[in-house]
Amino acid sequence: MSPHILIVGCGAIGGVFAAALSSVARVTAFDANAEHAAAINAQGLRITGKRRRTVRIDATADPALLKGTAFDAIIFLTKSKMTAAALAQLRPVLAGNPALATLQNGMGNAEVLLKMRDAIIIRGVTMNSGRYVEPGCIENLMEGKTWLGPARGSADDVRTLAGLLNAGGMETEIVADPMGAVWSKFVFNCVMNPLGALMMGDNAARHGSGEMRALEDDMAAECMAVVQALGGTFAFPPMEFVEKIRAGQIPVSTHAGSMALDIARGAPTEIDELTGFIVREGERLKIPVPNCKAVYRLVKGLELAAQKRIAKPR
DSSP, rough: OOOEEEEOOOHHHHHHHHHHHHTSSSSEEOOSSSHHHHHHHHOOOOESSSSSEEEEEEESSSSGGGTTTTTSEEOOOOOOHHHHHHHHTTTTTOBBBOOEEEESSSSSSHHHHHSTSSSOEEEEEEEEEEEEETEEEEEEOOOOEEEEEEEEEGGGGGGHHHHHHHTTTOOOOEEEOOHHHHHHHHHHHHHHHHHHTTTOOHHHHHHSSSSHHHHHHHHHHHHHHHHHTOOOOOOTTHHHHHHHHHTTTOOOOOOOOOHHHHHTTTOOOOOTTHHHHHHHHHHHHHHHOHHHHHOOOOOOOOHHHHHHHHSSSS
């Protein structure tokens, strides 16, 4: 019998993972967007971008419909702010003891899952990215590598999920300690996601100005100082992707990050779980982070303005 995987949050990146896994496993999606779930059930999950396809998976916005279902693994790909609420909705209805995995942006997600005391907890990051287009449709914007490792358990506990992802066409590496990869991607997101939002989704603007490049470098230095003070290390240079763009080794894409997409649709961002974490920890550790603090404050204002714009369109 094929493994049964639950994707919690089948939006941008959740849809990309659901589609990849659907070729090697039975996939169910739990998503708060009832219209999106209904469209997936009626017409399949459509993926646009480099590899266009339509896949058949089950989807629901009602956790009660999952009552008594046993899953081999549950992958959390919701916004960080929604992790605790999603877990609380699922805990009373699920059967068995599935492995819980998070590949979400920001800090705090694994800590929420670790409250499930007997569960294997898998933590990781991915360089894949996507965009929610409309109900039932996700655009795969970028393809990249995924790293997975145990937050509770052993590397052997990660092999089944990693094997499924590799078999589904998503390059995935198992690491004994996932935090090196997590911290590397975290710093990248703390810098590039808010700047993409502040540049109104114009990715070229993040790279085409000397002032912007200097700001990126200053923010990255502040973030890395905080992470290192927390005892963190880096599996790869956090700004390696940006450095390759600057060197002309890879082209500038049109994707300015998930935070820019959130601002465009007036949705809550993950600024508190990303750059906000650096600001809070910097203050606690007495490490100056003036650039991160200024950008954090600007994005908080932009987030509010975007929500008001959507609530009261002109």
